[in-house]
Amino acid sequence: MIDSISISGMEFYGRHGVLAEEHALGQRFVVDIKLYIDLQKAGKTDDLNDTVNYARLYDCVKRIVEGEPVKLLESLAARIIQSVLKEFPQIEGVKITLHKPGAPIQGIFKDVKVQIKRERKDYAL
Structure with a gap:
């Protein structure tokens, strides 16, 4: 089972x-993101290093959107996903x-919204 x-x-x-x-x-853009990641270790250690720092994630998304x-929402969404997967190697999917x-x-x-789901294996990072 993968946590999120x-x-x-x-x-x-x-x-x-x-x-x-x-x-x-x-104009304004709104982003909802779901990360698929194993959170067992973070649950045991209570250590931020064993999970994803929400503030860093926000900054990563902000950097791409701003x-x-x-031209296309599809392209923007793909850029966000690629950046998130590159910056956070522990994430298995987005x-x-x-x-x-x-x-x-x-x-x-x-x-108007676009929804995309990708796994790390979809990218050569």
Whole structure:
């Protein structure tokens, strides 16, 4: 059985999208992330070194979302996952839901989101 750690509702301001205005003006993005990791050792040792530091994880996600613009949510989500897996070698898998509540759609809607799940074996890090 694999344990998990989740952080939901992380909000960042980024400049991602297909339209030039999205790159120029930017908008809010919301990230939910679930990490698949064995937490047995951390449960026994009560040592932060045996798990994932939530603050470091937040900073890792922030760096990507607030960093270099991309056109697609799918690309942004993939970059976040790759960065998380690279920075935290103890993580076995990542599931991310990336929300773009202000997507440029002519109509009434609550949210646009992309959800991706990847395992460490999917990447050559």
